[in-house]
Amino acid sequence: MPDSSRPQVAYACSLEAQSLIGRFLQHPPVGFDARLSDQGLPYFFTPFDLLTTADDAFVKRVRGWPGYRFWNRWLRIDSCFVGTTVSEYSPLPQGVAPEDLAQWLQHECAPQRKLTIVKDVPCNSPLLSEADNRYAQALIDDCARRGFISLEGQALAYVPINFTTIDEYLARLSHSRRRNIRRKLRSREALRVEILDTGDARFNDEAWLAHLYGLYRAVYDQSEIHFDLLTPEFFSSLLRDADSNGRVFCYWHCDELIGYNLCYVEGDKLLDKYIGLNYPQALEFNLYFVSWFVNLEYAVANGLKFYVAGWTDPQVKASLGADFTLTRHLVWIRNPLLRTLGKRLRHHFEGEGQWHQEKTE
Template sequence: MTCALQPLPAPLRPEVAYTGCLEAPSLIAGFLRHPPVGFDARVSHQGLPYFFTPFDLLTTADDAFVERVRGWPGYGLWHAWLRIDSCFVGTTVSEYAPFPQGVSPQDLAQWLQHECAPQRALTIVKDVPCNSPLLSEADNHYAQALINECTRRGFISLEGQALAYVPINFSGVDDYLARLSHSRRRNIRRKLRSREALHIEVLQTGDARFNDDAWLARLYGLYRAVYDQSEIHFDLLTPAFFTELLRDAHSQGRVFCYWHCDELVGYNLCYVQDGKLLDKYIGLNYPLALDFNLYVVSWFVNLEYAIAQGLDFYVAGWTDPEVKASLGASFTFTRHLVWVRNPLLRKLGNRWRHHFESDTQWHQEHTS
């Protein structure tokens, strides 16, 4: 069997209809045209996006396991071996892996095992949904069938990350806060007082102001500030990617800008899609954004916007589950399907897989 191993030229990449994808196809297309720094993004002949990039195996390991490995003899000499040139199936701009419609789980699993996985030492099908309340029954059924088929073929199935979301089943902020504990309500209300000093502006993507290159550079700089202070550095998005997103008038993007006098304190890029407000990217002007508690303020501004628009869900993304839990989020989980080309290492990976399921362990402790 043959496979399209080279990326398609950008003008020839059609926008594919996907199963189990919350985002508009244009966001996936933007990822393929302008992949993150160091990513080699490609698309299969079926329309499945995937990418190659070096990956540090300890990136998603729990803290105790990382400390244990770093204590092994000679770690400073051989730790570079843990950085492996890997293949990831999916994207880093979609909440779930986008699977092309019209390709059965069995055919997709066969392609993954026989054509995709042999290209690299490690292959990860990332963010496969598991009974997601954000998807249709048919989408969840497809995802479970793919998980079953891949595990039958020897893929290691790992618990993935915690995706935060809020069902919009309340009439306003006071109703929402009433569901939280007294101490959390008091803490949140204290932080929300910062909102009184802010001017909030909502721009649609494609607005004429995004034609200003200097303004775009400023927005990208605030995104980069958030990326640089993050503990995990994996997918550094490019200025070209952000430019395409912000100038796309058809994507239903909303840019929430927070101003104090004439100073941009931060912004939040969200998308309205199929009854959901998808929170995708945030840019913060440090330390001003911390002074104004912008993370908490933006959370409640987004909730109010979702209520006003009659939406069903606010989808708040993957990172910082502890903070999002304190703000009242619910969580749904994914699975990662991992193929290790070396059979011996595959057995070891299966034995140690629980060390790479930290979000699930956190959630179990949190709910208990």
């Protein structure tokens, strides 16, 4: 019987193995209705608060409008998202021409919901092939011609592994940053780092799986944005998948698990996916910073070319020496009048591109 977690589709713009996308379809986040189109394109339906990605000033202004507490529920719209929340980019089926995919999005997908968002389409990403970047740009261009609103998306953090030691990497940072990082890294001396492959027999322990999930929930619960709550079943399926090239970096203090980091080796990249932290100990041991450099060391030791560090906390990752590559979101609002209004207000839902530009100047 074929494994339904591994869809037989060749994807453009996908850094991850097909199995991760398959697990998302099998065990979607809470409240998500995840589907796979006939072409092999993953998408999902879920309610979405329009203010989630708006800039702070605009959110404050809207919340100050008369009667906000009575009508704010209207801002939560049952929406369609094209892509997944477990992949860095929206995985696009290679066997479908960009213009055909854009036509399907406009005429078959978008009419199903009031709001449709094609999320995280890459823009000239150094992490992708030239062919993948051409495909993504062609999709952006064709969707824009059809009336989709093209918004600046998030900044994906990554580190090119063009150094051979951590000291060489740190030497590129400012003196004050080096001093601050070295101070935080002293706590590593009190930690034991254990690296387990996914599929290890220890992940058959239901109690330990529940503990690991609880540490993930601790991170999720303290986050400012609560969008995709992953399920225990999803995590169990990932940790028990021996064929996915997953690496679980476990950080122990004596016999206590302070936290862990689930990463994947894909080609020449180490993809940082999920972290679980035991608060407040993880903060006391500066585990976020320690894990960053453990991952870099692993990438160097294994001859990898990139460490891909994900979307969150761009300012912190910039201080740790990350580079960034931007994406675009393609937005379709079913109501023509609201679509026109959306184009006028689009700048309130962009911002990381401007932040990235300011950082590089």
